[in-house]
Amino acid sequence: xxxxxxxxxxxxxxxxxxxxxxxxxxxxxxxxxxxxxxxxxxxxxxxxxxxxxxxxxxxxxxxxxxxxxxxxxxxxxxxxxxxxxxxxxxxxxxxxxxxxxxxxxxxxxxxxxxxxxxxxxxxxxxxxxxxxxxxxxxxxxxxxxxxxxxxxxxxxxxxxxxxxxxxxxxxxxxxxxxxxxxxxxxxxxxxxxxxxxxxxxxxxxxxxxxxxxxxxxxxxxxxxxxxxxxxxxxxxxxxxxxxxxxxxxxxxxxxxxxxxxxxxxx
Amino acid sequence: xxxxxxxxxxxxxxxxxxxxxxxxxxxxxxxxxxxxxxxxxxxxxxxxxxxxxxxxxxxxxxxxxxxxxxxxxxxxxxxxxxxxxxxxxxx
Ligand SMILES: Nc1ncnc2c1ncn2[C@@H]1O[C@H](COP(=O)(O)OP(=O)(O)O)[C@@H](O)[C@H]1O
Ligand SMILES: [Mg+2]
Numbered sequence: 346x347x348x349x350x351x352x353x354x355x356x357x358x359x360x361x362x363x364x365x366x367x368x369x370x371x372x373x374x375x376x377x378x379x380x381x382x383x384x385x386x387x388x389x390x391x392x393x394x395x396x397x398x399x400x401x402x403x404x405x406x407x408x409x410x411x412x413x414x415x416x417x418x419x420x421x422x423x424x425x426x427x428x429x430x431x432x433x434x435x436x437x438x439x440x441x442x443x444x445x446x447x448x449x450x451x452x453x454x455x456x457x458x459x460x461x462x463x464x465x466x467x468x469x470x471x472x473x474x475x476x477x478x479x480x481x482x483x484x485x486x487x488x489x490x491x492x493x494x495x496x497x498x499x500x501x502x503x504x505x506x507x508x509x510x511x512x513x514x515x516x517x518x519x520x521x522x523x524x525x526x527x528x529x530x531x532x533x534x535x536x537x538x539x540x541x542x543x544x545x546x547x548x549x550x551x552x553x554x555x556x557x558x559x560x561x562x563x564x565x566x567x568x569x570x571x572x573x574x575x576x577x578x579x580x581x582x583x584x585x586x587x588x589x590x591x592x593x594x595x596x597x598x599x600x601x602x603x604x605x606x607x608x609x610x611x
Numbered sequence: 612x613x614x615x616x617x618x619x620x621x622x623x624x625x626x627x628x629x630x631x632x633x634x635x636x637x638x639x640x641x642x643x644x645x646x647x648x649x650x651x652x653x654x655x656x657x658x659x660x661x662x663x664x665x666x667x668x669x670x671x672x673x674x675x676x677x678x679x680x681x682x683x684x685x686x687x688x689x690x691x692x693x694x695x696x697x698x699x700x701x702x
Contacts (some may be wrong), residue, residue: 465650491631492631492635493635494636494639495635496635496639496642499642499643500642500646503643503646525628527626528626528627528628528629529626529627529628531627531628531632532633535628535632538634539635539636539639543630582633
């Protein structure tokens with residue numbers, strides 16, 4: 346029996362889809378059987394981030410409304426043998442086209458086939474969110490180190506606790522080590538202190554994410570990318586491995602080095 | 612709080628992340644207290660229970676609310692007293 350993990354956040358644009366794509370890919374690379382479920386109905390994205398947008402025939406709503414069988418709607422990612430599949434969101438429907446009960450039933454069915462069912466949640470706290478969390482065993486809450494994102498994460502954590510989610514873990518995305526060092530960005534401890542939640546990982550801001558998304562090849566496939574390494578570590582932690590947090594590397598520019606030499610560095 | 616931090620750090624400009632953290636702390640006290648209407652209602656009922664042991668109050672007139680101030684958040688309760696019980700002798 347597999348595990349259903351929902352990737353959620355409250356605030357939009359903090360990296361849910363990026364996280365879902367990278368974690369799913371990393372788990373598949375480690376020989377787990379994974380299905381990515383795009384629950385962001387009406388704003389389909391996971392397909393393009395994965396580079397699978399040209400292969401869609403049926404979607405999630407086709408499955409829940411009985412237009413096709415589940416197997417027909419699953420797109421196999423050929424790069425990973427039989428390990429990675431995508432269930433795309435419907436693009437022409439809205440969130441009310443699916444009910445939490447239908448999502449739960451869908452998750453139950455997928456859990457029989459796969460080790461990990463990764464659900465990419467839409468932004469917000471409305472029905473799309475309710476649908477996405479309905480059948481989940483664990484939630485990964487993504488935030489960036491900014492006031493508005495952390496505030497929304499707090500709200501989401503409250504809602505997840507109220508809905509009795511078994512496990513809730515935080516992923517801090519887009520951290521910028523040099524800003525943290527300068528005191529201009531909240532660090533990991535600050536955020537954990539405020540939210541009082543378990544941490545599953547920290548992913549640095551990384552241009553490679555943009556490049557990876559341009560190509561439709563998740564950053565975990567790039568062995569030299571720092572964000573890719575961070576996501577691979579998170580994938581290992583999901584399976585229960587103890588992996589230490591990667592040190593936040595400071596990309597030092599010329600000016601920063603000069604300041605250090607002259608003793609201005611904090 | 613921010614002033615004190617400022618002095619400890621010995622600089623007139625506080626790192627912006629400390630400002631962020633303090634603002635978040637305050638806004639989350641407010642958010643968490645007001646997100647569910649039942650929450651304050653629950654506190655109100657328990658406050659009434661405690662207070663009625665000491666005085667007779669108008670329980671319909673009790674108001675409990677959250678107030679944001681400049682650098683703190685306060686839980687404010689207004690409890691109309693009808694009659695005071697005689698003070699219990701201190702031990
Ligand atoms: N660690 C990162 N470094 C740089 N860019 C990132 C990172 N994570 C996400 N992004 C970018 O941020 C944008 C929003 O990410 P996305 O995953 O679509 O967020 P969401 O699904 O939460 O709306 C995308 O353009 C993505 O490429
Ligand atoms: Mg998204």
